[in-house]
Amino acid sequence: MTTYTNPVLAGDRPDPAIIKVGDEYWMTYSSFEAAPGLLLYRSSDLVNWTYVTAALPEPVGNTFAVDIAEHDGRFFIYIPFIPTAWSDLTEPSIFVIHADSMKGPWSEPIDLGIRRAIDPGHVVGEDGRRYLFVSGIRRTALSDDGLSTVGELEKVYDGWRYPDEWVTEAYALEGPKLFRRGEWFYLVSAVGGTGGPPTGHMVIVARSRSVHGPWENHPRNPVARTTDATQKWWSRGHATLVPGQGGSVLDDDWWMVSHGYENGYRSLGRQILLEPIRWSSDGWPEVSVDDPGGELEAPAGAAEQHPASSFADDFSELRLGERWAFHAPEHDEVARLSLDDGLVLAGKGSSPADASPLAILTGEHSYEVEVDVELDGDVEAGLLLFFNNRLFCGMGIDGERMLSFSGGIRTHWREPAPAVRRLQLRLRNDEHIVTGWYREPGDEWTRHHVRYEASGYHANTVGDLLSLRPALYAAGAGSARFRDFRYTVL
Template identity: 35%
Template sequence: MKNSILNYKTWLIIISLFSIQSIILTTPINAKKIPNGISILLDGDFPDPTIVKDGDNYYMTTSFGGFPCLMIWQSNDLLHWKRLDYALKTPVAGAVWAPELIKHNDTFYLYFPAGGHIYVMTATNPTGPWSKPQIIEGVSGIDPGHLVDKNGNRYLYIDNGRVVQLSSDGLSISGKEIKVYDGWKFSNNYGVECFCLESPKMLYRNGYYYIISAQGGTGGPATSHMASVARSKSPFGPFEDSPYNPLIKTFSPFETWRSKGHATIFEGPKEQWYAIYHGYENGHLPMGRKTLLEPVVWTQDGWIKSGIKNTKKAKNYFFTENTRPKNDDFSSGTLNKQWTFTNADTYNNYKLQNRCLTIMCKSGNINGLMLPMCDKNFEVQFKIIPDQNIETGLVLYYDKNYYAGMILKNGIINGIHKNRQPFGDKIPIPDTSYFKLTILNYNVYISYSKDGETWTSYPDAFDVSGYHTNILENFGSLKIAVIGDGNGKIQIDDFKYRTL
């Protein structure tokens, strides 16, 4: 046991030193100039980024599960981002994926797919309030992309190269859906998951309509995903594929980033253009798809290509502070915007009172509080007080069937992992309400305490390196979560977080 403890502490020191070195090498904490490399803007699972500029500010949102969702982020330099508020606070049927955030005239629009439908919301200010989501009848698919042509007509493009004309207010369709693009026919040696023509992001410039598409599939092999470019003189085609394709792609499984794709092209400060997209960090699939930024340039013949000479050897600049969890004692009276909930559909599922957060649980559901995992090595702790007969836990949560950590019921602690299987010893711990997870290279260690100062290690640990979409599917990721199952409530307090 002494050797195990020594090794554990030694690893903490080694990991801490390595993390410090990585930050010094790759993170320009006070950077004011956008690096000529790949900037990791949102570290953690923030896929399908969409961005719009308004005045001197940029606004962005991404896909992310939970309730509420579609967080609006704001930045004035493209590097440092802050959360404003969630746009979607009303539940819809199905998961929300791949939104499109745009501004037309004086109104902001959010288009997003869920449950086979395309929804739309509007606001006069990106901070909200946003209108309730409404279904655009007569169109279905995923990955909507908005376009206004040179005559002011509005269109919505969706997966598989389809387009439908919108009404002038952008809230309904005014024509029939037609197919206008078959996708770029890439080489057979690209090593993709599928052809999968998705995410049509539109741009009108100098007489051409550009369609930037995601192709190759989002998961599977490291080389699967990409962004391709085509253009036409008409919104309805025919589209000519770029001779510089692909715009963005992972060519080798040994590159830093896997499955790069789903790009939006936009103009940034000082007339410099950028691509914002997502990708998995190699070796870190459980963390999900991160939001990445890299420069692009326009060629003399009017095409877009990467602004990085050798993307395989591009330097990486992590801005992890944008998403790193902040300590929270839940005493402010307003819930910190870093939190979302699982299996909640209204704000009645929780309340802030008596300097703590109370979550109402229902038997048969996994109700909980969560936030994305954005560091590889860290410690997280909570004070958790459940009602009698409520099963609660502090876990790394993938989905309702797969999570790993500790569970507590009627004063007895137990490990849990894989398909909600109990793991390790059942230990009575009366009057204990502080719990901690230590994560080291996807190894999970559990501790508990009566006072939050003196900790006892749970004897069993486990590995969660296989908790990712290529094994468990559904494009999930690991999230820090406090969960509860049963009829009653759990009280949550004293959230503390530190990197290792």
């Protein structure tokens, strides 16, 4: 028997959206203020995922939870964008992109004109028409080509109310995902709030014989919920249900993909969870395990789960999307990058806070990152563990001194590092304890005199649904050359 453990895709990958295309599964997730955005992964067994492409090179705004749909052989991703300091949007707006294949190329985003709504969910009704459900839960009809709306949003479902004594963040009816199985349409939603207390977020289900309702709530809601803070996965929610590799949607082989925070490691963000689904005798989906934190039986035919791996990047090629992504990019941010004896990153802003760092995702409890930094012109540059513009730690150099950062500010500590324009930097995050080292090329490593504790670098600290990521930054008028980046799982 092949087994797996959650997460099936580690690191900050919230609000997973998944579609089965033939014998393959395709998945993406909220990319928020990262560019490229909407990274697409492919799998044949739901356990092991391979990066394929980025569907959104330049986001219109902060990219929230999407839905993937196939209709008449064409593929669609419905995207809610949220206004940010770098976007032109003034209110939440839903767009769509489309392609002939999940591999792309994907179109430019098309504005559907839907405002003040998030979390789209696409479905084709029994009448053959296309509909888009959104947070609330509200609904509008779509044109036959799926690229415009027909009519206004209307309220269609009131949700399921949990007992008032349950400890949640907020009611927050959101994340509608719809599918048809037999004579029933199923509406899978989230309530309870995605952050806050670990027992908040949950998955609820309703069904109807018509896409127009009325919707009947699952008699045993919620389908999934973190019931106790001692469990491994917190704030479980925002689920999509998909059939397994059996031949028909009427088979009992179904799976649920959702997200959750790992107990004790909120700093890693919401990670992707896989749980088996069984169908009750009265036609409702039920989770097969109370807590998905242990070893689980994998889908039939699944390969052994890929372990986490270390890597080195000599920057002989630019692996945007697959590995690197800008935080809070402006238009054409990629123009800041070039390859010339390493990765050359033009400076931006005046500190890590406004420099749009180049970051990678990580899902490990303990890891080490290392890079060679060389300055060119009036610039400071360095190596960070970066959450957002208000919360980061690490170190940089400006040619005259070492700059030390903790809690999102430059600290008063004057590290006695050499006043040089090239230095190799290393950061180790060992179960939240962050230690730094530096050296001139060829010399011995010197440990930074101050260590940091980073367990509080998470969403509930600063109200931002992101994660702590290794990052490179360059601020100022010059540029920095980065060589020999290494990521090591400890």
